[in-house]
Amino acid sequence: MTANVDHGEEIRARVEAAFQAGRPLVPTGHGSKRFLDSDREGEVLSLAQHRGIVKHEPTELILTARAGTPLAEIEAALAEAGQMLAFEPPRFAGHGTLGGAVATGLAGPRRPFAGRVRDFVLGTRFVNGRGEALRFGGEVMKNVAGYDVSRLMVGAMGSLGVLLEITLKVLPRPECERALVLELGPEEAFRHVAAWEAEGLPVSGSAHDGLRLHLRLSGAESAVAEAVRRTGGENDSPGFWEALRDHELDWFRNLDGPPWRVVLPAGRRLPEGLAKRVLADWNGRQLWLDRVDDPVRLEEAAAAVGGSLMRFGACGRGGQRRPEARPGRERLERRVKEAFDPAGILNSGAN
Amino acid sequence: MKDRKGPIKDRKPLASKRKHKGLAASTEWAILSAMSTDSVYRQEDCRFEYDREDLVGRLGSILDDPQALITSEEALRAYETDGLSAYRELPVAAVIPRSVEQVCAILRLCQELKVPVVARGAGTSLSAGALPHPQGLLLSLARFNRILEIDAERRIARVEPGVRNLAVSEVAAPHGLYYAPDPSSQIACTIGGNIAENAGGVHCLKYGLTVHNVLEVTLATMDGELVTFGGAGEEGPGCDLLPAIIGSEGMLGVVLEATVQLLPEPPCRRVMLGAFETVEQAGDAVADIIAAGIIPAGLEMMDGPAIRAAEDFVAAGYPVDAAAILICELDGMPAEADAQVERVRAVMEDHGAGEVRVAADESEAQRLWAGRKAAFPAVGRISPDYYCMDGTIPRKHLATVLARMREMASEYGLRVVNVFHAGDGNLHPLVLYDANVPGELERTEELGGKILELCVAMGGTITGEHGVGMEKINQMCVQFSDAEREQFLALKRAFDPDGLLNPGKGVPSLNRCAEFGAMHVHGGKLPLPDLDRF
Ligand SMILES: Cc1cc2nc3c(=O)[nH]c(=O)nc-3n(C[C@H](O)[C@H](O)[C@H](O)COP(=O)(O)OP(=O)(O)OC[C@H]3O[C@@H](n4cnc5c(N)ncnc54)[C@H](O)[C@@H]3O)c2cc1C
Numbered sequence: 040m041t042a043n044v045d046h047g048e049e050i051r052a053r054v055e056a057a058f059q060a061g062r063p064l065v066p067t068g069h070g071s072k073r074f075l076d077s078d079r080e081g082e083v084l085s086l087a088q089h090r091g092i093v094k095h096e097p098t099e100l101i102l103t104a105r106a107g108t109p110l111a112e113i114e115a116a117l118a119e120a121g122q123m124l125a126f127e128p129p130r131f132a133g134h135g136t137l138g139g140a141v142a143t144g145l146a147g148p149r150r151p152f153a154g155r156v157r158d159f160v161l162g163t164r165f166v167n168g169r170g171e172a173l174r175f176g177g178e179v180m181k182n183v184a185g186y187d188v189s190r191l192m193v194g195a196m197g198s199l200g201v202l203l204e205i206t207l208k209v210l211p212r213p214e215c216e217r218a219l220v221l222e223l224g225p226e227e228a229f230r231h232v233a234a235w236e237a238e239g240l241p242v243s244g245s246a247h248d249g250l251r252l253h254l255r256l257s258g259a260e261s262a263v264a265e266a267v268r269r270t271g272g273e274n275d276s277p278g279f280w281e282a283l284r285d286h287e288l289d290w291f292r293n294l295d296g297p298p299w300r301v302v303l304p305a306g307r308r309l310p311e312g313l314a315k316r317v318l319a320d321w322n323g324r325q326l327w328l329d330r331v332d333d334p335v336r337l338e339e340a341a342a343a344v345g346g347s348l349m350r351f352g353a354c355g356r357g358g359q360r361r362p363e364a365r366p367g368r369e370r371l372e373r374r375v376k377e378a379f380d381p382a383g384i385l386n387s388g389a390n
Numbered sequence: 391m392k393d394r395k396g397p398i399k400d401r402k403p404l405a406s407k408r409k410h411k412g413l414a415a416s417t418e419w420a421i422l423s424a425m426s427t428d429s430v431y432r433q434e435d436c437r438f439e440y441d442r443e444d445l446v447g448r449l450g451s452i453l454d455d456p457q458a459l460i461t462s463e464e465a466l467r468a469y470e471t472d473g474l475s476a477y478r479e480l481p482v483a484a485v486i487p488r489s490v491e492q493v494c495a496i497l498r499l500c501q502e503l504k505v506p507v508v509a510r511g512a513g514t515s516l517s518a519g520a521l522p523h524p525q526g527l528l529l530s531l532a533r534f535n536r537i538l539e540i541d542a543e544r545r546i547a548r549v550e551p552g553v554r555n556l557a558v559s560e561v562a563a564p565h566g567l568y569y570a571p572d573p574s575s576q577i578a579c580t581i582g583g584n585i586a587e588n589a590g591g592v593h594c595l596k597y598g599l600t601v602h603n604v605l606e607v608t609l610a611t612m613d614g615e616l617v618t619f620g621g622a623g624e625e626g627p628g629c630d631l632l633p634a635i636i637g638s639e640g641m642l643g644v645v646l647e648a649t650v651q652l653l654p655e656p657p658c659r660r661v662m663l664g665a666f667e668t669v670e671q672a673g674d675a676v677a678d679i680i681a682a683g684i685i686p687a688g689l690e691m692m693d694g695p696a697i698r699a700a701e702d703f704v705a706a707g708y709p710v711d712a713a714a715i716l717i718c719e720l721d722g723m724p725a726e727a728d729a730q731v732e733r734v735r736a737v738m739e740d741h742g743a744g745e746v747r748v749a750a751d752e753s754e755a756q757r758l759w760a761g762r763k764a765a766f767p768a769v770g771r772i773s774p775d776y777y778c779m780d781g782t783i784p785r786k787h788l789a790t791v792l793a794r795m796r797e798m799a800s801e802y803g804l805r806v807v808n809v810f811h812a813g814d815g816n817l818h819p820l821v822l823y824d825a826n827v828p829g830e831l832e833r834t835e836e837l838g839g840k841i842l843e844l845c846v847a848m849g850g851t852i853t854g855e856h857g858v859g860m861e862k863i864n865q866m867c868v869q870f871s872d873a874e875r876e877q878f879l880a881l882k883r884a885f886d887p888d889g890l891l892n893p894g895k896g897v898p899s900l901n902r903c904a905e906f907g908a909m910h911v912h913g914g915k916l917p918l919p920d921l922d923r924f
Pocket of ligand 1: 472473508509510511512513514515516518519520531551572573574575578579580581582583584585586587588589590591592639640641643644645646766855856892
């Protein structure tokens with residue numbers, strides 16, 4: 040067990056020295072998501088030692104932890120208080136830190152029903168590219184003082200600052216949870232789930248593996264019981280949702296190379312036949328594709344419906360793709376990057 | 391606030407306007423107007439020099455509709471203030487463009503001539519966010535009032551920025567859908583203004599603020615370029631600037647289109663009321679309801695004076711002897727909502743609630759809400775003027791802060807009425823005053839500032855949903871360090887290098903804070919040193 044220590048000042052000083060020397064840094068947590076941006080160059084700045092829960096106030100629904108804190112530790116503490124991280128961050132290879140989860144902005148199966156990662160970020164403490172330790176947002180639910188810099192950190196891959204501490208809104212763990220499988224084709228399944236949701240059934244997961252719908256219901260005992268009466272279905276194999284979240288399903292074990300990830304706007308679909316194997320999460324909004332015959336066609340199809348596409352876990356440059364080139368937006372993103380990191384020392388290959 | 395009839399800042403009410411008018415034709419206008427001493431704007435924010443005739447002439451040819459360009463003082467009066475009517479300022483001109491192309495051309499022109507631009511939706515801002523700049527152009531989005539698309543199946547609405555908040559829920563209603571953020575001003579305020587302020591409402595406790603419900607925004611930048619943020623690209627690795635746009639108070643760009651998510655109406659709603667003998671008991675009950683793992687759809691609190699004012703105004707059937715009431719809405723599947731009602735009842739009773747009432751039907755539920763919704767105007771009837779604050783604190787300190795505020799108010803010889811989003815810890819103390827009593831305005835403002843500093847000291851923030859605007863700009867010096875404010879300013883420069891969008895608001899300059907610090911808090915000394923730190 041590593042001691043929980045605050046290395047904030049040390050980290051800040053290292054960033055400041057790097058800023059003065061113009062030396063690039065690569066902040067990393069456990070390295071479990073390093074494959075997402077493996078073309079970053081520079082001196083590794085490990086946050087793994089900067090860990091520990093700083094504050095958990097169950098009655099305030101908030102938790103503050105250092106960036107290097109393992110997700111498992113956070114989730115265990117929350118579970119003890121009957122709470123959870125509603126965005127269900129994935130833990131690849133069993134690892135993963137809070138800082139990594141926020142920096143990548145990746146959410147798990149509950150995302151369409153509970154919210155994005157950034158929806159739960161209330162405040163951050165980080166070191167910008169000048170080596171200044173800054174704090175934005177806070178520990179309260181509503182806060183509009185100044186620009187929402189904390190939420191800007193989500194998904195930024197550490198390119199705007201080295202995250203030191205994050206305050207999250209946490210939610211009560213549902214009283215009851217049921218995992219079911221239903222014999223439905225994908226299209227039919229997504230339609231049903233959308234209708235169930237509109238009727239107020241407490242859906243908290245909807246994934247289709249090509250054969251069957253996996254449905255998760257969470258909420259009050261009475262609501263889940265009523266929901267199961269309406270949806271029908273058989274019990275799912277235990278652990279399905281954690282395995283889906285962490286990419287440990289057989290589907291991921293049988294990959295033929297890194298999978299493609301497509302995220303679609305609500306209610307949009309991709310045409311059939313773009314890949315031999317498709318695993319759909321988020322009620323059809325997040326797709327994992329394996330054995331894609333024609334990546335260009337896939338890219339065009341995703342762009343046509345406003346979807347975003349990336350090769351997940353591909354090594355080397357060009358592994359990631361943005362949905363479409365948007366010059367005005369990229370120019371602003373570059374300027375914002377400069378506003379936080381004028382010397383370009385933080386994760387320069389990442390964005 | 392609307393009901394704050396007397397001007398606070400504008401102590402020599404017409405002086406600045408007279409100056410403005412008299413010098414409008416002068417070539418030295420820009421410089422002289424910057425020197426007016428009675429403006430709420432600082433000199434450093436009024437150093438724009440350009441040829442007014444040139445600006446007006448070129449605006450005229452962009453708009454090619456005489457009604458869309460306003461330059462007469464009389465007509466400009468309509469824009470001189472917003473929901474914080476104590477601050478008044480006349481712009482050089484106001485424009486009401488019709489098309490995206492016109493907006494972009496106007497922005498390009500203002501960028502070229504270096505003319506400040508203040509965007510305006512419905513003008514309901516409570517922080518003087520839409521207050522015109524004395525050297526600037528007022529850009530009204532009133533004609534961008536079309537709902538472009540409602541897709542019930544995808545549960546989205548695509549709207550122009552001038553669409554009223556309530557209009558979105560109205561067109562969604564036939565599909566069993568609604569737009570969740572519901573500010574009390576929702577019949578008037580616009581989606582563009584909501585995005586600029588990250589507006590909240592009664593149902594944000596469970597369903598989120600504007601930032602949680604807006605999916606995509608198209609913004610015109612100061613150089614007249616259109617940029618879209620958000621969408622599916624926002625899910626996962628990759629920077630997306632949408633969170634910076636939401637709540638940016640018109641300082642980063644002009645919102646020209648937004649896609650918002652719509653939520654299905656819940657299967658059932660239960661509304662209940664609990665009455666308490668002390669405000670502290672009610673405050674503690676709020677913290678414990680949330681602590682019990684219940685997230686109500688809404689959880690609002692009103693104190694005694696607010697209860698009585700509302701009752702006199704709309705006869706909601708409130709218990710007028712209570713020191714505080716909580717109004718709580720629970721939704722979900724019927725059995726679930728009913729079970730939660732019982733749990734909330736138990737918490738309220740544990741905290742000494744004398745009466746707990748559950749609305750028997752929809753009309754009673756609406757009546758319980760009606761008093762809350764009418765509370766601000768109701769308070770307007772019992773006091774010549776009032777001033778609405780907007781700090782947020784951790785819920786567990788509600789009881790302490792409410793008690794402390796009462797003490798502070800009596801130190802200032804003023805009364806404070808509380809009606810607020812208790813579940814979120816978002817306070818709206820209304821300080822009652824009479825602008826005609828000499829000195830009351832100043833005391834009110836000072837008390838207001840102290841209340842905000844108390845919120846910061848308790849681990850909270852100076853604004854939960856109304857924005858900083860012009861009003862709370864000094865308190866930004868208390869909440870943020872120099873380096874943090876400088877980071878805000880750097881972000882601003884990334885979008886608007888010349889500082890033309892809503893200058894002088896939102897983020898104070900180092901100079902301003904130095905001055906404010908000299909007369910106020912200083913040298914790392916926190917305000918209210920007598921308070922325990924949390
Ligand atoms: C009685 C009353 C009750 C209120 N209740 C609430 C409440 O419950 N919750 C809450 O959050 N607020 C509340 N408010 C405050 C106010 O209604 C909100 O801040 C609202 O979002 C402002 O919208 P608006 O259209 O009136 O914007 P305006 O007042 O016109 O402008 C507000 C700010 O937004 C900017 N802006 C406007 N449109 C655009 C655009 N298209 N692009 C870029 N910037 C733009 C302006 O420059 C300004 O800085 C209340 C106000 C009143 C008077």
